[in-house]
Amino acid sequence: MATSVSSSKLSLFFLFSFLFTSTLARNSPSPTTKILDVLASLKQTQHILSFDPQISNGFSKSQPLFFNSSSSSGSAFSIPLHSRGSLRKTHHVDYKNLVRTRLDRDSARVNSLTTEVLLAVNGIRKTELKPVVTELEPEALSTPVISGMSQGSGEYFTRVGVGNPAKQFYMVLDTGSDVNWIQCEPCTDCYQQSDPIFNPSSSSTYSPVTCESRQCSYLRQSACRSGKCLYQVSYGDGSYTVGDFVTETVSFGNSGDIKGVALGCGHTNEGLFVAAAGLVGLGGGPLSLTSQIKATSFSYCLVDRDSAGSSTLDFNSGLPADSVVAPLIRSRKVDTFYYVGLTGLSVGGQPVQLPPGFFELEQSGNGGVIVDCGTAITRLQAEAYNALRDAFVKLTPDLPTTGGFALFDTCYDLSSRTSVRVPTVAFHFSGGMSLELPAKNYLIPVDSSGTFCLAFAPTTSSLSIIGNVQQQGTRVSFDLANNKIGFSPHKC
Numbered sequence: 391m392a393t394s395v396s397s398s399k400l401s402l403f404f405l406f407s408f409l410f411t412s413t414l415a416r417n418s419p420s421p422t423t424k425i426l427d428v429l430a431s432l433k434q435t436q437h438i439l440s441f442d443p444q445i446s447n448g449f450s451k452s453q454p455l456f457f458n459s460s461s462s463s464g465s466a467f468s469i470p471l472h473s474r475g476s477l478r479k480t481h482h483v484d485y486k487n488l489v490r491t492r493l494d495r496d497s498a499r500v501n502s503l504t505t506e507v508l509l510a511v512n513g514i515r516k517t518e519l520k521p522v523v524t525e526l527e528p529e530a531l532s533t534p535v536i537s538g539m540s541q542g543s544g545e546y547f548t549r550v551g552v553g554n555p556a557k558q559f560y561m562v563l564d565t566g567s568d569v570n571w572i573q574c575e576p577c578t579d580c581y582q583q584s585d586p587i588f589n590p591s592s593s594s595t596y597s598p599v600t601c602e603s604r605q606c607s608y609l610r611q612s613a614c615r616s617g618k619c620l621y622q623v624s625y626g627d628g629s630y631t632v633g634d635f636v637t638e639t640v641s642f643g644n645s646g647d648i649k650g651v652a653l654g655c656g657h658t659n660e661g662l663f664v665a666a667a668g669l670v671g672l673g674g675g676p677l678s679l680t681s682q683i684k685a686t687s688f689s690y691c692l693v694d695r696d697s698a699g700s701s702t703l704d705f706n707s708g709l710p711a712d713s714v715v716a717p718l719i720r721s722r723k724v725d726t727f728y729y730v731g732l733t734g735l736s737v738g739g740q741p742v743q744l745p746p747g748f749f750e751l752e753q754s755g756n757g758g759v760i761v762d763c764g765t766a767i768t769r770l771q772a773e774a775y776n777a778l779r780d781a782f783v784k785l786t787p788d789l790p791t792t793g794g795f796a797l798f799d800t801c802y803d804l805s806s807r808t809s810v811r812v813p814t815v816a817f818h819f820s821g822g823m824s825l826e827l828p829a830k831n832y833l834i835p836v837d838s839s840g841t842f843c844l845a846f847a848p849t850t851s852s853l854s855i856i857g858n859v860q861q862q863g864t865r866v867s868f869d870l871a872n873n874k875i876g877f878s879p880h881k882c
Contacts, residue, residue, distance in 0.1 A: 421738030421785050422814040426829035428840070429808045435485040435838045438696040466706040469642050471563065471690055472547045473697050486837040493796045496766040496857075502625055503566055503727075503765065504851035510723040511755040546692055546763060546858070547666055548703050551641035552653075553593030559585050559667035563690065563703065564764045565868075568675035568726050569609070569623050570640075571631050571654030572668035578658045584665045588655075595639040595649060605652040606635060608676045621654045629661020631668075640679070651682050672763075673726035680705075680870065689867035691882035692763060692858050694830075701882040709867045713876030716819035718868060723755030728868060730856065730875050731820030732759040735774065737781035738813035744774055749854060756852040761866060761875060765857040767797070768846050775848035778815070782844055785813040795836045798843035802833075805840025817856070825877045831860050 546563045552572055559572060560583070573580045575589040590596040599605050599619040606612055606619035612635070613620040619635040633656040641647035656668065671678040672688065680688055687708055691701040709715065717731035732749040735742040748771075751758030770778065779800050789810060792803040804810060812833055816826040834845045845859050865881035 419739060421740065423738070423811045424814050424826075424829040426804075426810050426812050426833050426842075427808075428804045428810060428842070431830055431835050431842070432838060432840065434694065434696040435835050439483065439485055439488070439838075465646075466704065467642050467644075468702045468704040468707070469548055469550065470700045471692070471703045472549070472560075472700045473693055473695070484838075485835070489836045490796055492766060497797060499566075499625070499765055500769055500849065500851075500855065503760075503762070503855065504849070504853050506726070507724055507755060507851070507853050510721075546690075548670060550670065551643070551647065552588055552638055553590075554595040554639045554647070555593075556639070556641040556647065557586070557588060557592070559583075559588065560665060562666045562669040562764075563672065564669055565672045565728060566726065566760075566762045566764045567623070567669060567671040568673040568678040568681075569621065569654055570651065570669065570671050570677070570679055571621075571623065571633070571656050573631075573659050574633060574655040574657055576657065580656075580659055581661070582665075583667045585667050588667065590636070590655060593638065595637075596655075597637045597650075599635045599637060599652060605637070605677065609635065623654065625661060631656040631659045633657040633659075648683050651679070652677055674720065674728060674870075675726045678726075680868075686871040687867060687869045689865055689876075690763065691865040692862045693882065694862055695766070695834075695859060707867075709869050709874060709876035710865060710878040710881055712881075713867060713878045714819070714823045714825045716821065716823065716875050716877075718870075718873045718875045719751055719758065720873070721751060721755055721758065722753075727760040727762070728875065729758045730761050732817060732854070732856075733820050734818040735770075735778055736814070736816045736818060736824075737778060738785045739816075740781070741818075742774070742777045742781055744777060748774060752852075758852075759854040759856060761856045761861070763858050763861065763866075765855045766859050768857045768860045769849040769851075769853075769855045770846060771852065771854055772848040772850065774854070775846055778846060779844060782813060782815070792841055795841065795843055797847045798836065798845070801836070801841055801843040803840060804842050807840075825864075825879075827860055828863060828879070831862060834859060 547560045548563050549560055551558050573587050575587050601614040601619050609621050611622040621635040622632045624630040633654055636655050637650045637652050639647050639649045640651040672680050685705045688705045690703045693699045693701050719729035729751050749759050790803045792801050795801055812829050814826055815832045816824050818824045832845050833842045836843050865878040867876035
């Protein structure tokens with residue numbers, strides 16, 4: 391009798407367990423997915439290697455610029471934004487080497503940004519550090535955006551006029567820098583660029599900045615020679631520019647010109663700026679172009695990293711109505727960077743488990759997440775990256791894995807596939823809105839034969855960075871007047 395009762399209880403237990411498990415399975419949501427077009431991505435890798443702007447005429451230097459004087463937020467204007475592939479044919483014959491070169495450069499840039507924060511948090515000025523070999527000694531508004539992938543760089547370019555009469559130049563676009571600069575004659579040491587080097591003697595509005603001026607005092611590295619201000623800007627990959635700090639007229643096609651913009655006139659310039667004449671700083675500091683022209687907002691849409699196409703850089707046009715909106719946060723320690731209120735991540739529609747407040751910017755200046763167009767690959771603190779990666783791997787058991795590549799540790803062999811379904815990846819922001827990324831923005835090819843890698847990387851720094859691979863194809867808007875950042879997919 392006892393055995394019969396025990397058997398009945400055991401049977402009931404298994405029955406209830408089965409029913410509970412079945413109900414749980416039915417109620418558990420299936421992972422959300424997106425389709426990755428493997429074939430299209432691989433065709434792009436081959437196209438960028440063979441693309442020749444001289445033959446294809448991918449970008450016309452006479453491309454029109456747009457101006458909208460009816461904007462309620464001031465004069466709104468737009469200028470083309472291009473990939474570097476539109477400027478010069480890549481010297482790489484192998485896509486794998488092209489990607490490796492870009493990732494090496496990207497790592498150097500990230501080191502530069504994290505060092506900038508580290509110095510600021512610890513109250514150390516660059517002038518207190520030992521100088522690099524080339525040191526400063528007294529004697530010694532919308533434009534096209536182009537991807538820089540084809541030169542092994544993640545940079546994008548815009549075209550602006552400098553001087554009076556204006557000469558047009560390709561300039562690197564950088565939200566992680568403030569100082570605008572251009573290569574100038576006479577050159578002590580200049581790298582090769584697509585346009586003729588700017589000659590100050592040809593402009594009627596060229597004017598040196600005095601050492602006592604406010605503009606000179608804003609420079610982090612400066613010196614004085616005969617009462618005139620000298621500048622130096624160094625970048626994480628060893629590139630640098632040194633020269634005279636001046637004011638000059640900057641123009642944006644049909645939108646007119648702006649006189650008295652402070653910029654560096656570089657006579658000694660070295661590094662991997664290939665093709666560009668200089669750099670447009672779009673950071674939050676007082677010397678950036680956005681600050682100097684008193685822009686209430688700016689936005690850009692970055693074309694595909696392997697594209698020879700173009701989009702636009704817009705000023706004073708506000709946030710598109712369909713934007714995924716997040717808070718724009720300012721650091722008291724570093725005014726250059728644009729921090730965003732990121733609260734979490736999800737994979738396959740399920741939250742990645744992280745401690746509350748994990749991505750918050752601390753009062754000390756540590757932590758936080760910046761949106762940066764000059765960094766290629768999104769960097770996450772190791773704990774967040776590991777959790778994201780593990781969640782992604784768990785939901786891709788049917789994809790054939792392969793060895794890691796450079797800074798990527800999660801890669802797949804998709805050479806036998808034309809398309810695959812992969813779990814979604816999304817950013818979640820303060821205020822409750824979320825940005826779901828296209829599959830090609832987080833699973834990218836690293837060669838032309840079918841190796842794709844998860845395009846995130848861990849960092850030992852407390853600073854996280856949303857890079858341009860994750861931003862591509864999305865209009866990113868910075869509402870400076872209202873401290874908001876907007877993300878609008880398919881607004882290129």
